[in-house]
Structure formats: C-alpha cells, structure tokens
Amino acid sequence: MAAQVVTITSGKGGVGKTTAAANIGVALASSGQRVVCIDADIGLRNLDVVMGLENRIVYDLVDIVEGRCKLRQAMIKDKRLPDLHLIPAAQTRDKTAVSPKDMQRLADEIRPDFDWVVIDSPAGIERGFRNAVAPADLVLIVTNPEVSAVRDADRIIGLVEAEEKGPPKLVINRVKPEMVRRGDMLSTEDVLEVLAIELIGVVPEDDQVLVSSNQGLPAALDPKSRAGRAFRDIARRLNGEQVPFEDLSARDGFLGRISRLVRPGGSA
Amino acid sequence: MRLFDLLRGESHSARDAKERLQLVLVHDRADLPPAKLEALKDELIAVLSRHIEIDSRAVHISLTRDRGQQRLVADIPLASARARRRPIG
Numbered sequence: 001m002a003a004q005v006v007t008i009t010s011g012k013g014g015v016g017k018t019t020a021a022a023n024i025g026v027a028l029a030s031s032g033q034r035v036v037c038i039d040a041d042i043g044l045r046n047l048d049v050v051m052g053l054e055n056r057i058v059y060d061l062v063d064i065v066e067g068r069c070k071l072r073q074a075m076i077k078d079k080r081l082p083d084l085h086l087i088p089a090a091q092t093r094d095k096t097a098v099s100p101k102d103m104q105r106l107a108d109e110i111r112p113d114f115d116w117v118v119i120d121s122p123a124g125i126e127r128g129f130r131n132a133v134a135p136a137d138l139v140l141i142v143t144n145p146e147v148s149a150v151r152d153a154d155r156i157i158g159l160v161e162a163e164e165k166g167p168p169k170l171v172i173n174r175v176k177p178e179m180v181r182r183g184d185m186l187s188t189e190d191v192l193e194v195l196a197i198e199l200i201g202v203v204p205e206d207d208q209v210l211v212s213s214n215q216g217l218p219a220a221l222d223p224k225s226r227a228g229r230a231f232r233d234i235a236r237r238l239n240g241e242q243v244p245f246e247d248l249s250a251r252d253g254f255l256g257r258i259s260r261l262v263r264p265g266g267s268a
Numbered sequence: 269m270r271l272f273d274l275l276r277g278e279s280h281s282a283r284d285a286k287e288r289l290q291l292v293l294v295h296d297r298a299d300l301p302p303a304k305l306e307a308l309k310d311e312l313i314a315v316l317s318r319h320i321e322i323d324s325r326a327v328h329i330s331l332t333r334d335r336g337q338q339r340l341v342a343d344i345p346l347a348s349a350r351a352r353r354r355p356i357g
Contacts (some may be wrong), residue, residue, distance in 0.1 A: 147285050150289055151289060154293050154297070180282070183281070183282050184279060186286060187282065187287075190285075194284075194290060232271055
C-alpha cells in the first residue's frame with residue numbers, strides 16, 4: 001500500500017508545528033509503521049534537533065531535488081525506532097531551491113516503500129507553505145487557543161481548500177485546562193465553532209515537551225507525558241481508530257475535587 | 269454567579285477573544301476590512317440617493333455569517349413620507 005502524505009502547517013509561527021510533526025512521526029513509527037518525516041522549512045532547519053538526529057545529517061532535501069544524492073542517502077534512520085526516517089531541510093539555501101512539483105515527485109518516489117510521509121511546513125503562506133502542501137493527501141493545521149493563532153489558522157484553511165486538498169483537520173496545541181476552566185482561554189468548542197473544521201487532536205500544555213526537545217527525545221516516546229499521549233492519540237486517529245478526546249477540563253486530584261465543591265454549580 | 273466570579277477576580281477574557289475573533293474573521297473571509305466597508309457604504313448611499321430619497325444617516329451595512337454563508341446585509345431606511353413631500357433644495 002502506498003504511503004499517505006500528511007502535511008503539518010499553521011500559518012502562524014511558534015504554535016508547535018515542528019513539535020507536532022516530530023511527535024506524530026514518532027507515534028506512527030512506534031506502532032510499527034514505516035514513516036518518513038520531511039523538514040520542508042528550507043533555511044530554518046529544526047525538525048532534526050527536535051527529533052535528536054542533528055548529528056547525522058550528510059545530505060538534505062535540496063541535495064535530493066538537485067540530484068546530488070539518492071533519496072535513500074539523504075534519509076536518516078532513527079536508531080530508537082527503526083521504522084522512522086528523516087529527510088532534513090537544507091540550512092544554507094532558501095525556499096525557492098525547491099518547487100511544489102519537486103515535492104510531488106519526491107513524495108511519489110517515497111510512497112511505494114512507506115506507510116506515512118509527515119511533512120513539517122514552514123510558517124507563512126508563501127512558497128515554503130505551497131511546497132509543503134503540494135504533495136499532501138491530508139493537511140493538519142496546528143493552532144493555539146489564542147486570537148492570533150486562530151485567525152491565521154482560518155486563513156490557512158481557506159488556502160488549503162483553494163489548493164483543493166480537501167478539508168484540513170485541526171490540532172489545538174498548548175491548551176491550559178485551568179485557564180479554560182477559569183474562562184480565560186478559548187475552549188476546544190470555541191475554536192471549533194469559529195473555524196468549523198474537524199478536530200483530530202487536543203494537546204495540553206506540558207513542560208515535558210520542552211524537556212524532550214532539550215534532549216531530542218520527542219514526548220510521544222514518554223509514556224508519562226500528557227502531550228505525548230495526545231500525540232499518540234492523533235496517530236491512532238490518522239490510522240482510522242475512533243479514539244475519544246480526553247476531557248482536559250476534568251478536574252483531577254484532591255484539590256480539584258475540593259474546588260468543585262466550593263464553586264457553586266461548577267463552572268461553564 | 270457574577271458576583272462570585274468578581275470576588276474570585278475572574279475576567280472571562282475567553283468570551284472577549286471569541287467575539288473579537290468572530291468579528292475579525294467575518295471581515296478577513298470577505299477580504300473587506302471595516303474601513304473598506306465604510307467606503308462601500310458611502311458609495312452605496314451616493315448611488316441610491318440619485319434614484320430614491322434615503323435616510324442616509326440611518327443606513328446600516330454589515331457583514332454577517334449565516335450557516336456557512338457570508339452575507340453583506342444593508343439596512344437602508346427611506347426618507348420619511350413627510351420629508352419626501354418637502355421640496356428638495
């Protein structure tokens with residue numbers, strides 16, 4: 001079976017695209033599927049460090065496209081997960097070194113031998129975004145529950161639909177359940193009502209994500225990380241499993257129960 | 269509940285966020301920022317006034333979203349009958 005190509009994009013920078021790409025790639029590969037992650041952010045290479053593979057880069061995406069190496073030579077094989085591979089971005093070139101057609105050709109070359117291709121898109125709506133989206137079978141839009149990120153997500157949804165890539169799916173990242181409960185952060189329902197697209201993941205804010213990117217060990221590898229679990233759920237949904245969304249607003253622990261008793265009628 | 273929220277120092281800024289988002293997205297999606305909409309309104313008043321007497325100060329024009337459909341809604345009250353009977357100029 002040919003690989004499905006999933007592109008992770010957002011419009012706004014800094015919402016967690018690269019973290020999502022690394023973790024979804026890791027989660028898919030740890031269930032035994034053959035995965036290639038592609039860093040399409042040419043000139044601002046980052047997926048390699050988040051995945052902990054930065055010391056093993058010899059060739060990159062532009063080298064493949066310009067014929068300086070074979071596809072397999074530029075694929076870095078992850079030592080922890082033998083089914084996980086990375087094609088890094090070039091660091092010294094810019095986005096115009098690759099065209100949307102190049103990306104389609106590359107994806108077609110990868111498809112027969114793998115199950116998933118996960119493409120990390122650069123921020124913005126220019127050439128780099130179009131490169132990343134061109135070969136996609138499915139586009140995931142990452143946003144944060146804040147006004148600017150949701151606004152940019154809306155713009156990207158329009159552009160993805162204009163490229164006839166079908167309806168994209170939404171990942172809401174960095175949700176702080178306590179702030180949502182207080183009414184100081186947009187809830188999942190608020191964001192879905194505004195954007196009107198299908199949800200594929202809700203990822204809670206989790207200090208472990210920074211710790212894991214410090215170490216180059218994506219949180220999806222850590223069974224205790226809440227964000228890691230949310231990314232593993234996204235991978236399962238990509239595989240067609242019906243996974244219920246974790247209720248992030250559920251109060252946990254003794255203090256949560258006390259606080260529920262103290263607050264008349266709970267909170268909206 | 270409101271007083272209770274006040275005592276707890278709660279602000280419910282998420283509600284503001286959602287309202288502001290919905291408004292800004294209506295304009296983004298139509299590629300019609302508020303200032304451009306205002307210019308459109310002035311031109312519309314000018315055109316309409318050549319054909320019919322309208323109460324230009326009460327004209328209201330807005331963008332709305334109704335079941336996935338973007339709508340430009342214009343409410344254009346005509347000048348009152350009494351005003352119309354008055355000779356112009």
